Amino acid sequence: MPSARTLAIVIRSVEVFESSSIVTVFTRELGKAAALAKGARRLKSPFEGGLDLLSVSDIVLLPRASEALDLLTESAPVERFDTLRRDLAALYAGFHIAQLLSDLTDVHDPHPRLFDAARVTLRRLGEGDLRIRRVARFELFCLRELGLMPSLDTCSHCGRAVVNEGDRVGFAVALGGIVCHECRPGLAQVSLLPRESVAAMRALASPGNDWRNLEEQGRALGWARETIGHVLSHILGRRPRFRPLAGV
Ligand SMILES: [Zn+2]
Known part of the structure; x- marks a missing residue:
C-alpha cells in the first residue's frame, strides 16, 4: 500500500526502544492503525509534537499489509483539546471515547463519520452541563456506525x-x-x-x-x-x- 496522508486522533502511545513510540491512532481515512514512530521522543523529533494523546494530528502513514506495524513518517498537530488538560472528568470521558475507538473498531477499517463525531465530542467535553449526554450520544452513534x-x-x-x-x-x-x-x-x-x-x-x-x-x-x-x-x-x-x- 502507498503512504497516505490523513487526520488522526492519537488514542494510545507506548514508549519503545530508546527514542521511539508505538502509537495507536484512529484515522479519518484508514480507520484504526498501530504505527511505529521512529525517534518520536528525540529532542528534535520529526513529529513536531503532533503525537499528543487525545489530540488531532495531520499524519503520513505507511500502511503494512501483514501483521507488522505501520510506519508513521510525518505528524503535525492540528487540534488540541485544552479542556482535557484542565478538567479531570472531561479527561476520563476522553479516555473512554479513545477506548471505544480502540476496542470496537478494526484495523484499517475506515469510518470517517465516526472520526468526525469523536472529534466534535472531544472538542465539547468542557461543557459540563451537557457532557454526560454528549458522551451517551457518541456511544450510541458509535454503536450505530459499527x-x-x-x-x-x-x-x-x-x-x-x-x-x-x-x-x-x-x-x-x-x-x-x-x-x-x-x-x-x-x-x-x-x-x-x-x-x-x-x-x-x-x-x-x-x-x-x-x-x-x-x-x-x-x-x-x-x-x-x-x-x-x-x-x-x-x-x-x-x-x-x-x-x-x-x-x-
Ligand atoms: Zn417480539
Whole structure:
C-alpha cells in the first residue's frame, strides 16, 4: 500500500526502544492503525509534537499489509483539546471515547463519520452541563456506525414494531434491544425499563435537538445511561473502565 496522508486522533502511545513510540491512532481515512514512530521522543523529533494523546494530528502513514506495524513518517498537530488538560472528568470521558475507538473498531477499517463525531465530542467535553449526554450520544452513534446499535423501535426477538405497550418496555441486552410483550415471557434476562428511558435513548440517538432537553440528573436519562453501559459491557466482554470516572 502507498503512504497516505490523513487526520488522526492519537488514542494510545507506548514508549519503545530508546527514542521511539508505538502509537495507536484512529484515522479519518484508514480507520484504526498501530504505527511505529521512529525517534518520536528525540529532542528534535520529526513529529513536531503532533503525537499528543487525545489530540488531532495531520499524519503520513505507511500502511503494512501483514501483521507488522505501520510506519508513521510525518505528524503535525492540528487540534488540541485544552479542556482535557484542565478538567479531570472531561479527561476520563476522553479516555473512554479513545477506548471505544480502540476496542470496537478494526484495523484499517475506515469510518470517517465516526472520526468526525469523536472529534466534535472531544472538542465539547468542557461543557459540563451537557457532557454526560454528549458522551451517551457518541456511544450510541458509535454503536450505530459499527452495526451494533440496540433495536429501540422493533422487537429484537420477533421483529414486530413495539408501540404503546404500557409504562414499561422489556429490554434484552443479549438479543440486542427491546422486546415486545408477547415475546417477553419466554425470554431470559429481560430487564423492564420505564418507557421514558427508551424515549431518552431514542432522543440521544437522533439527529435533532431533543437530547438537549433531557434532564441531566433525571431518572429517564439515568436509566438510559445504565442501559447503554450494559450494552457496551456485553459487547466488550467487560465494563468500560473510564466510563464511571467520567460520571457517565
Ligand atoms: Zn417480539
